[in-house]
Amino acid sequence: MSMKGQWKTLFQLFWTFFKIAPVTFGGGFAMIPLIEKEVVEKRKWMKSEEVTDVFALSQSVPGAVAINSATFIGHRIAGMKGAMAAMIGVSLPTFLIVLLLGILYFFIQDNPKIESAFISIRASIVAIIAYAAIKIGKTAVVDKTTFCILIVGIPVLFFLHPVMVILAGAFAGIVTISIKRKLGYDVKLDRKDIGNEENDFEPFMGAGI
Known part of the structure; x- marks a missing residue:
């Protein structure tokens, strides 16, 4: 440049x-x-x-x-x-x-x-x-796992510092992805990667939650 x-x-x-x-x-x-x-x-x-x-x-x-x-x-x-x-x-x-x-x-x-x-x-x-x-939420919640982390994280924020919640979410993501890969599941890291198997969850995604 x-x-x-x-x-x-x-x-x-x-x-x-x-x-x-x-x-x-x-x-x-x-x-x-x-x-x-x-x-x-x-x-x-x-x-x-x-x-x-x-x-x-x-x-x-x-x-x-x-x-x-x-x-x-x-x-x-x-x-x-x-x-x-x-x-x-x-x-x-x-x-x-x-x-x-x-x-x-x-x-x-x-x-x-x-x-x-x-x-x-x-x-x-x-x-x-x-x-x-x-x-x-429309970009961060990409599957059922991230949706569950969201649901758990909201009430936890009332009791823990936001930094602790973020670190806990990061740890949960690492553990979840590792387990999924060991079990042979496809790991979805982006909304555009979500396939037809997640269509039943799409109404929640469209609502941004």
Whole structure:
């Protein structure tokens, strides 16, 4: 890639995450649908399955999910420079907004209209996160085994740290695949690999659960 092309890619990474960050009041998880739309559907930098893996990895390491996700995606697309561009892009709007709100805090803290607006925003975030879960579920849940892991993982989240749940899921996947291969079963690692033998399970897949 030419130097001009590299700078263009770096700017696109910066601008993509710079646009996403200010409109996601719910934090990292609320950014998931927008990141997937920009990175997968619009830019076609990565596949949906790859982005899902990035989100899982971002949740399992220290730091904010949004910054981790942007950094991993940027590194995947343009190396260390891409990671820096994406990280700055996703962090800068938040820094500027927090700085502005800090200045205006004493003027708006008791305003009932502002308080009402944030109550509504918090409620809408729940819907955004639920939508993100459905989108990820369509690519992450590929067979009956992954569906069972999902069902077990939801209640477990109320008692264990998310990192522990992710590690437990990884361990369960390794063990399950090893057992299936020893028994001679075909291992399905992607939705496109699912054959007719899983058609009876497809209604669950279409629902994203």
